[in-house]
Amino acid sequence: MTSVRSLAVLALPLLLAVGVVPQAGIPPVRPGDVVLTGGFLFDGVRDTIVPNTGIVIRSGIFQTVGATLQGVDLAGATVVKLSDTDYILPGLFDLHAHYAIDLFDQGRVDEYTVNPIVFLANGVTSTFPAGEIDPEGMMAARRRIERGEQVGARIMSSGPYFGTARPSWRAADETPEQVRKEVDEWAARGVKGFKAKGIQGPQLLALIDQAHKYGLPVTGHLDSGSRSSVNPRDAIYMGIDRIEHFMGGDAITADRNAYASLEQLDVNRPEVDAIMKLYIQRNVYFDATLSAYGYWYKPKDERIFTTWMDEQSFLTPHAREVANIRKKPQLEQFKRLYDVKQREVKKFYDAGGAKLITSGTDHPSWGEYLSGFSTHRELQTFVQAGIPAAAAIKMATINAAHAMRMGDQLGTIETSKLADLLIVRGNPLQDIKNTRNVQRVMLGGKVYDAAELLASVKGKMGPATAADDEWWQGDKRFPPAGRGGRGAPPRH
Numbered sequence: 268m269t270s271v272r273s274l275a276v277l278a279l280p281l282l283l284a285v286g287v288v289p290q291a292g293i294p295p296v297r298p299g300d301v302v303l304t305g306g307f308l309f310d311g312v313r314d315t316i317v318p319n320t321g322i323v324i325r326s327g328i329f330q331t332v333g334a335t336l337q338g339v340d341l342a343g344a345t346v347v348k349l350s351d352t353d354y355i356l357p358g359l360f361d362l363h364a365h366y367a368i369d370l371f372d373q374g375r376v377d378e379y380t381v382n383p384i385v386f387l388a389n390g391v392t393s394t395f396p397a398g399e400i401d402p403e404g405m406m407a408a409r410r411r412i413e414r415g416e417q418v419g420a421r422i423m424s425s426g427p428y429f430g431t432a433r434p435s436w437r438a439a440d441e442t443p444e445q446v447r448k449e450v451d452e453w454a455a456r457g458v459k460g461f462k463a464k465g466i467q468g469p470q471l472l473a474l475i476d477q478a479h480k481y482g483l484p485v486t487g488h489l490d491s492g493s494r495s496s497v498n499p500r501d502a503i504y505m506g507i508d509r510i511e512h513f514m515g516g517d518a519i520t521a522d523r524n525a526y527a528s529l530e531q532l533d534v535n536r537p538e539v540d541a542i543m544k545l546y547i548q549r550n551v552y553f554d555a556t557l558s559a560y561g562y563w564y565k566p567k568d569e570r571i572f573t574t575w576m577d578e579q580s581f582l583t584p585h586a587r588e589v590a591n592i593r594k595k596p597q598l599e600q601f602k603r604l605y606d607v608k609q610r611e612v613k614k615f616y617d618a619g620g621a622k623l624i625t626s627g628t629d630h631p632s633w634g635e636y637l638s639g640f641s642t643h644r645e646l647q648t649f650v651q652a653g654i655p656a657a658a659a660i661k662m663a664t665i666n667a668a669h670a671m672r673m674g675d676q677l678g679t680i681e682t683s684k685l686a687d688l689l690i691v692r693g694n695p696l697q698d699i700k701n702t703r704n705v706q707r708v709m710l711g712g713k714v715y716d717a718a719e720l721l722a723s724v725k726g727k728m729g730p731a732t733a734a735d736d737e738w739w740q741g742d743k744r745f746p747p748a749g750r751g752g753r754g755a756p757p758r759h
């Protein structure tokens with residue numbers, strides 16, 4: 268005789284299969300929720316793409332991922348139905364996200380009106396500016412975005428550069444004590460990490476030590492160790508969290524600058540193995556910024572640097588004219604660096620560094636390519652280097668989130684994380700260039716149409732007329748400390 272209990276056991280899988288019974292622990296959809304159904308999902312946890320049965324977002328948080336929605340009342344929820352060509356990815360990070368542009372060959376200006384929208388429209392939901400020219404203006408823009416007064420990507424403020432890259436930095440005045448004081452001030456204002464560039468050892472040590480008191484990571488654009496610079500190897504021993512551009516080590520010798528060694532580096536040298544091992548032992552993240560070098564590749568690397576949109580169309584007509592007249596920097600060395608760096612990144616990936624590579628674009632625009640679009644090029648350079656597409660996307664999502672010490676809140680599409688994602692047309696694992704086809708973006712649960720975002724900033728970046736040029740004359744506006752000058756730029 269069959270018991271009632273055994274009947275129930277038999278029936279349960281059947282009921283679950285047809286979706287009539289909600290799975291244990293899955294709450295019903297409530298009015299005000301956002302529900303994504305259909306399409307496919309790359310959640311950033313697995314390396315594969317799966318059909319999206321349902322994602323429920325509540326109060327800006329992923330409430331349920333992989334929901335069974337048959338029979339569930341969706342009344343009052345905003346339902347976004349995706350097609351079979353739509354793919355959902357975690358929101359992308361740019362950890363070297365310059366908001367700076369340089370239209371006049373007079374230094375860089377942080378542009379924080381149009382750029383935040385261009386980043387967001389590209390699915391880049393989190394940006395670490397990696398050294399700000401105008402940290403006050405950047406902080407004000409970030410707060411406006413957080414308060415909902417301005418649309419844009421998350422700005423994970425870096426504050427000013429620590430080192431000679433800061434226009435007002437004078438090494439003699441920047442004692443370790445002064446560095447600690449500045450870290451205290453910027454930490455209190457809410458920066459999410461610090462960037463060193465052109466820094467000396469004692470200052471870097473103070474920066475790292477003081478930042479860690481607040482749980483904030485430090486990254487550095489360092490050098491070979493020549494002329495009082497710091498080799499990344501030594502910074503790692505000081506406790507640095509992240510390194511930009513090149514890995515350093517004993518193959519990058521102090522008798523010349525880092526790029527001179529790097530452009531001829533044989534990545535099979537044992538010194539390269541040794542430095543990679545050190546990164547892995549100390550859990551140090553590496554932001555290769557590959558594409559930043561590839562912009563100077565000659566002939567232009569058509570595989571990566573073709574444009575899929577007229578990026579100059581976001582400049583004002585006057586700015587576009589200016590940008591096309593002025594001479595852009597020519598950096599022949601960068602072509603050679605691009606090749607070496609692709610080999611270096613692939614080797615680090617193979618050596619066990621897959622979780623430590625992050626995505627950063629480092630492209631302060633000269634009015635040609637805009638930073639917001641560059642993450643897609645960076646993803647493509649990873650794949651061109653031989654890294655699988657799934658791993659490349661993780662470098663721009665969960666790896667980057669961990670590098671910012673935010674892996675518990677961001678970086679994957681998982682229950683209880685902040686609801687940042689993008690929806691692209693076409694399978695990005697089959698062709699990484701499909702990440703460029705951004706249809707919609709979600710930031711903290713709010714859905715944006717990518718084309719509408721871009722349309723809202725067409726023709727708006729840069730001076731409107733020649734009379735407005737002065738503000739855009741670059742970081743020479745910011746005189747060295749104590750030397751007087753034209754004063755602070757107007758805010759906008």
Ligand SMILES: [Zn+2]
Binds near residue numbers: 363
């Ligand atoms: Zn940079």
